[in-house]
């Protein structure tokens with residue numbers, strides 16, 4: 001599928017998700033894929049203490065697969081960029097952590113999501129936040145701008161992951177941190193099975209295999225690369241979806257079970273070139 005077709009599918013899907021939240025629903029239940037608030041990927045990512053004080057729509061729009069700000073060790077005064085910020089939940093959590101002397105940017109290409117995020121910002125009354133319109137393959141910020149890049153289940157949606165990682169590297173300051181939650185595959189899985197599980201997870205373009213992720217980060221120039229599993233998916237979680245795709249989950253269990261996971265991916269831009 002051409003990159004532009006993938007982008008359009010992603011925009012349509014997340015545009016609809018944003019409109020569901022705007023009309024008082026949840027971002028995911030009833031979506032084209034099985035991803036709903038009751039699914040094992042997007043549910044229970046944040047504690048109530050974290051979401052306290054945030055607009056209800058920011059939490060309702062949460063479509064991530066991890067909690068990057070909980071793991072990113074953000075410090076007061078830092079600047080943060082969230083790639084594919086959706087309704088803005090991780091941007092607002094970042095803004096709290098970096099405080100009034102810091103800044104949190106959200107970047108998204110879907111107009112309905114940006115409108116929702118900006119409305120959430122208005123409701124939350126936070127000043128140190130800015131939502132940018134654009135693509136993660138072409139980040140609309142100058143070189144060496146931010147201390148930390150976060151992202152929550154977005155890079156797997158991109159058809160050009162090398163470009164995304166090169167752009168993340170470019171906009172990070174020397175010594176800046178890449179601290180991202182994403183879906184990762186561990187080991188070899190037959191292509192047809194892999195595709196079905198990826199569709200269940202919602203990966204439009206495909207998740208990277210763990211070693212591939214490490215290699216691509218290294219190629220982009222990053223060092224200190226680490227991939228930490230945060231949630232490992234079992235074949236049981238996807239049984240109904242796989243059956244609808246014509247796959248016998250018992251027969252493929254050994255090839256799939258435990259190989260798809262949400263992970264926290266850390267890396268650093270070197271301080272000197």
Ligand SMILES: C[S@@+](CC[C@H](N)C(=O)[O-])C[C@H]1O[C@@H](n2cnc3c(N)ncnc32)[C@H](O)[C@@H]1O
Nearest residue numbers: 014062063064084085086108109110135136152
């Ligand atoms: C799975 S949702 C995650 C949203 C948010 N990070 C969260 O945790 O709730 C993916 C978001 O990334 C955005 N997105 C996907 N691909 C993108 C791209 N290539 N450039 C910019 N935004 C993108 C979508 O519009 C959507 O808002």
